[in-house]
Amino acid sequence: MAVKMEIPTALRQFAGKQASVEFNAATVGEALKQLTGTYADLRKHLYTDDGRIRSFVNIYLNDEDIRYLQKENTPTKDGDTISIVPSIAGGAKI
Template identity: 75%
Template sequence: MVVKVMVPTPLRQFTGKQASIECTAATVGEALGHLTSTFGELRKHLFTDDGRLRSFVNVYLNDEDIRFLQKENTQTKDGDTISIVPSIAGGSCRERN
């Protein structure tokens, strides 16, 4: 399945300013694995040392939080969009791109 992974603004410093990547992945976990193997610096920002998503990192498949689906084992379809959103609500000051 070809999916698009959106990179949140504060992490684009580790993707050469790229806002998204496209990759082939059957699950959300595979897509995140693809992202962190392409951009190694991202791994420690997204995952703990033992490989779990950090507590404040929320991942959405299209508009659904994967916590309420099958978490990282959630299956993807062609054209799906995966978003990584830190669990903070505020912020009216734009981050630097």
């Protein structure tokens, strides 16, 4: 199943400067694995050291946040689009 993955502008420098890439993947998790396997430098910006998706990184399948689907086990179908969207957070307190 060919799925399109949209790369946010801020991370394109770690993905060959591409705005989107296509992978054959049956689940969102598989597509992410292929993405970070192909572009290893992306991994640390998407995942924590213990392998969890960073809390501020949101993964959408088409227009749905995968947290409300089956998370990384969410199945994909041909022509789906996966987007990586950050929530921006910060603040003064250490």
